[in-house]
Amino acid sequence: xxxxxxxxxxxxxxxxxxxxAVKLAAAAIDKGHKVDFWVSGNGTMLSIxxxxxxxxxxxxxKPLKELMAKxxxxxxxxxxxxARGYHKDITMEGFKRHSMDWYLASTFSADRVLHIGGE
Amino acid sequence: MKLAVFVxxxxxxxxxxxxxKPEKLGVILVGNGVYHAVIKENGAPSPVLKTSADxxxxxxxxxxxxxxxxxxxxxxxxxxxxxxxxxxxxxYEKTAWL
Amino acid sequence: xxxxKLGFIVQRPPYKSENPKLALTHAIxxxxxxxxxxxxxxxxxxxxxxxxxxxxxxxxxxATEHYDISSTESHIKMSLLxxxxxxxxxxxxxxxxxxxxxxxMDAEEFGADMTVSVVPFQEINKMMExxxxxxxx
Numbered sequence: 001x002x003x004x005x006x007x008x009x010x011x012x013x014x015x016x017x018x019x020x021a022v023k024l025a026a027a028a029i030d031k032g033h034k035v036d037f038w039v040s041g042n043g044t045m046l047s048i049x050x051x052x053x054x055x056x057x058x059x060x061x062k063p064l065k066e067l068m069a070k071x072x073x074x075x076x077x078x079x080x081x082x083a084r085g086y087h088k089d090i091t092m093e094g095f096k097r098h099s100m101d102w103y104l105a106s107t108f109s110a111d112r113v114l115h116i117g118g119e
Numbered sequence: 120m121k122l123a124v125f126v127x128x129x130x131x132x133x134x135x136x137x138x139x140k141p142e143k144l145g146v147i148l149v150g151n152g153v154y155h156a157v158i159k160e161n162g163a164p165s166p167v168l169k170t171s172a173d174x175x176x177x178x179x180x181x182x183x184x185x186x187x188x189x190x191x192x193x194x195x196x197x198x199x200x201x202x203x204x205x206x207x208x209x210x211y212e213k214t215a216w217l
Numbered sequence: 218x219x220x221x222k223l224g225f226i227v228q229r230p231p232y233k234s235e236n237p238k239l240a241l242t243h244a245i246x247x248x249x250x251x252x253x254x255x256x257x258x259x260x261x262x263x264x265x266x267x268x269x270x271x272x273x274x275x276x277x278x279x280a281t282e283h284y285d286i287s288s289t290e291s292h293i294k295m296s297l298l299x300x301x302x303x304x305x306x307x308x309x310x311x312x313x314x315x316x317x318x319x320x321x322m323d324a325e326e327f328g329a330d331m332t333v334s335v336v337p338f339q340e341i342n343k344m345m346e347x348x349x350x351x352x353x354x
Contacts, residue, residue: 002208007352009239017127020149023179027200033208040243041235080239100246104260105253107350108221112207114125115352116216117236120346134268135228140342213345215226215353 001032002111007103009118011042013057017116018046022060022067024114029070036110038103040077041118044084047076049092061092068094075102121145123211126152126167133166135217144172145211147203148195153180156191168192175206218257223247224348225262226341227270231289232280237273240264240354241292248299263348264296265304265341270354271313274305274320274333294324297331304344305335 006025010017018039025035039046046060053059068074075096076086091097107113122141127150136146146167148156155165156176168174174195181188181197188197198206207214225240244262251259266274278288296303305320323332334340345351 004204004207009236009354016150020127023200024203028204031201031204033204041239099249100243101250102253103243104223104247104250104262107223108219108250108254108258108260110350112214113350113352114207114214114216115350115354116125116127117352117354118239119234119236122351138267138338138342139345141346213349213351215351217228217353 001034003034003036003109004028005036005038005103005106005110005113006116007038007040007113008043008046008116009039009041010116011119012045012051012060015119016058018043018060019058021114021116022063025072026063026067029067029072035067035072036106037072037074038077038106039074040080040100040103042084043118044076044081044086047081047091047095047097048086049090049095064092065094077103120213121211123147123207123214124172125149125214125216126155127216128152129154129158133170136167136170139215143211144170145206146170146172146174147198147206148174148176149180151184153177153184153186156181156195157186164192168194175202177203220258221260221350222348223260223262224345224351225264226345226351226353227264227266227273228268228353230269230272231278236354237270237289238292240352241289241296243352244301245292245296245299247301263302263304263344265306265344266309267306267338267341268309271305271309271315271320275315276319276321290321293321293333294327294329297324297333298327298329300331302331303333304341305333306341307335307337309338310335
């Protein structure tokens with residue numbers, strides 16, 4: 001089994017690229033792969049806890065928590081989050097925050113990298 | 120290089136696709152990129168499909184957009200998320216999301 | 218001791234999208250990645266501007282003066298300062314009627330030795346072959 005690093009810079013609401021990334025992470029974990037998941041730019045919106053779920057907007061907190069319980073390693077760019085007012089106290093439990101070098105370090109040991117740019 | 124390219128938009132990706140010259144190219148149509156697999160413009164199929172590549176389209180994203188998976192072009196294979204995982208681990212070495 | 222090479226491909230113009238700046242800031246982060254790795258292991262970054270992305274490289278950007286944000290130009294210079302290789306597609310520059318005189322070519326004022334390389338797309342394809350992973354922005 002291998003390691004997949006996914007980076008996603010798209011916003012939670014509006015592009016559905018984060019939905020794709022989370023579903024792909026789930027499929028990879030189901031097949032026994034290790035998955036690192038990095039969000040940066042508008043993608044850091046994913047890290048906020050207690051988002052209210054409406055059918056008109058993508059909502060990924062529930063599947064993300066299930067994946068984290070299965071070993072998904074998920075980290076947000078701290079500067080990108082802080083710039084948007086997404087402070088540590090409103091970050092989902094288990095969602096890490098690091099500087100951008102974390103993402104690059106993750107690629108070091110990754111067998112495959114899928115980088116999904118933002119809007 | 121064996122490269123899997125993800126096409127997630129319906130427009131503006133042909134130029135970059137044409138310029139990539141990997142030994143093996145796979146084009147995985149996801150998001151709005153799946154329209155390339157079925158929509159004809161003035162009777163002509165998408166220019167994306169003229170690229171020399173193996174083509175795949177994500178079933179969930181086709182169905183989400185009201186497209187019957189039976190209607191995709193013959194040279195496009197309809198696949199699942201699990202199939203994408205297998206493709207990028209087993210058939211290609213690098214990925215590019217255009 | 219091992220090296221992982223990353224290729225950052227920028228294909229969008231600046232400012233309207235955050236992508237080009239994030240490509241550069243992530244590439245610059247290759248300088249501090251060692252804190253997460255074993256001794257001797259490194260991650261290197263190379264950046265290529267292609268298509269509309271070459272417009273990021275125009276010099277004399279005044280984003281700081283007008284919007285109080287750092288310019289993409291300054292991030293390109295910072296990349297050169299930390300020895301990130303920066304390529305600009307020659308054909309795409311020519312397509313827009315631009316030459317090396319119109320774009321950032323060095324960061325001499327910061328003491329950077331590295332300079333921008335204007336190269337045919339064929340060279341950028343070679344870079345993409347050479348790196349371990351590609352990141353399109």
